Amino acid sequence: MRALLNDIESGDPGGLNMSLGEPQHEIPEFVAEILYQERASYHKYPPVAGTPDWQQAVGGWLERRFGLDEGMLGADHLVPLCGSREGLFAIGFVTIDRQKAGGVPLVLMPNPFYQPYAGAAIAANAEPFYVNAEAENGFLPDYEALPEEVLERTALCFICNPANPQGSFASLDYLKKAIRLARKYDFVLVGDECYSEIYDAEAPVGILQACMELVSAGEGDPENPFDHVVCFNSLSKRSNLAGLRSAFMAGDPVIAAECRRLRNYGGSPLPLPVDAASAAAWRDEEHVIANRALYRRKFDLAEKYLAGRFDFSRPSGGFCLWLRVGDGEQAARALWREAGIKVLPGAYLAREDRNGVNPGAGYIRLTLVHGEELLEPALAKIATIL
Numbered sequence: 001m002r003a004l005l006n007d008i009e010s011g012d013p014g015g016l017n018m019s020l021g022e023p024q025h026e027i028p029e030f031v032a033e034i035l036y037q038e039r040a041s042y043h044k045y046p047p048v049a050g051t052p053d054w055q056q057a058v059g060g061w062l063e064r065r066f067g068l069d070e071g072m073l074g075a076d077h078l079v080p081l082c083g084s085r086e087g088l089f090a091i092g093f094v095t096i097d098r099q100k101a102g103g104v105p106l107v108l109m110p111n112p113f114y115q116p117y118a119g120a121a122i123a124a125n126a127e128p129f130y131v132n133a134e135a136e137n138g139f140l141p142d143y144e145a146l147p148e149e150v151l152e153r154t155a156l157c158f159i160c161n162p163a164n165p166q167g168s169f170a171s172l173d174y175l176k177k178a179i180r181l182a183r184k185y186d187f188v189l190v191g192d193e194c195y196s197e198i199y200d201a202e203a204p205v206g207i208l209q210a211c212m213e214l215v216s217a218g219e220g221d222p223e224n225p226f227d228h229v230v231c232f233n234s235l236s237k238r239s240n241l242a243g244l245r246s247a248f249m250a251g252d253p254v255i256a257a258e259c260r261r262l263r264n265y266g267g268s269p270l271p272l273p274v275d276a277a278s279a280a281a282w283r284d285e286e287h288v289i290a291n292r293a294l295y296r297r298k299f300d301l302a303e304k305y306l307a308g309r310f311d312f313s314r315p316s317g318g319f320c321l322w323l324r325v326g327d328g329e330q331a332a333r334a335l336w337r338e339a340g341i342k343v344l345p346g347a348y349l350a351r352e353d354r355n356g357v358n359p360g361a362g363y364i365r366l367t368l369v370h371g372e373e374l375l376e377p378a379l380a381k382i383a384t385i386l
Helices: 029-037 039-043 052-066 084-095 116-123 148-153 172-185 207-216 253-266 272-283 286-306 328-339 372-385
Strands: 078-081 106-111 127-132 154-160 188-192 229-234 247-251 320-324 363-367
Touching: 029 039, 029 272, 039 272, 052 078, 052 207, 052 247, 052 272, 078 084, 078 253, 084 116, 084 154, 084 188, 084 229, 084 247, 084 253, 106 116, 106 148, 116 127, 116 154, 148 154, 148 172, 154 172, 172 188, 172 207, 188 207, 207 229, 207 247, 247 253, 286 320, 286 372, 328 363, 328 372
Parallel strands: 106 127, 106 154, 154 188, 188 229
Antiparallel strands: 078 247, 229 247, 320 363
């Protein structure tokens, strides 16, 4: 981005940065209070597995949110993380062998994608395999359509639900098909659900929920319903706590045990005040409901100014807009030059596929993280300039 805009003077020094997914809403007041109340425990080394209170809070939230049986997600299913990015990157170290099916292991990921997915592959000496998520397939990668030889070499696969940056939802049927693939070809399936609590109308389903539906239908192992499957979630988007660095991985206890083992050697546990504040945040839904209401009002603003243009679609989830503008880099330069508005060219979130096509090249990503008083004039300018 710096190289793209470096030779252009901003058209408005007081413009708006809409390129970052950093929530600007207020944090829950009780979080700051707990961090202060628990400050004396900063001198203690915290447990890698989290405190029992944190484990109960996270397990309970997952069970309530996704309709799972009470008490089925215990400490052996959970791993606390200092932000989901850490875990999404590190999972490659515990799931990828040096070879699979006689070749370099593959890591499947949607294209565009969250960049740590590729980092997880490269750091573990695997090969990222980009599967385009475009309008034609509902912005969800079609993993079922991949050749047998690709699936046989797959060690790890990512699904982002809701999709980032497009905001589309995976259905239970889509998730169940992906789980079947993971078990058939013996790879680990990761559900990145960090945007799951920001949605417009209906809440997205979850990958652990899909696992339980399979068990109810007589598929899978009732003793380990999450076999081959884990999910990630975070307080960054749900609770506007990106700076707290608090997240979790949950699912298959075998994978969770390997991740905890890795963190025992080289991970940083959640500090005890953060652990306590996180537990309280996972137990509280009032601030999350209020947060969603703020985003819905901003979806309304986006629809007001952009409907009928740029293939605009009101996002089902997340807080991003994915606008087709023809040339993402040219659009980003124009908005910076004329209005001081910074947006992210879609090509920077994607890679060229095996046909040399970058599925993000014709798009820009805008994040709706700022307050309405800043967002509305920016959206009006975007509609005028582009």
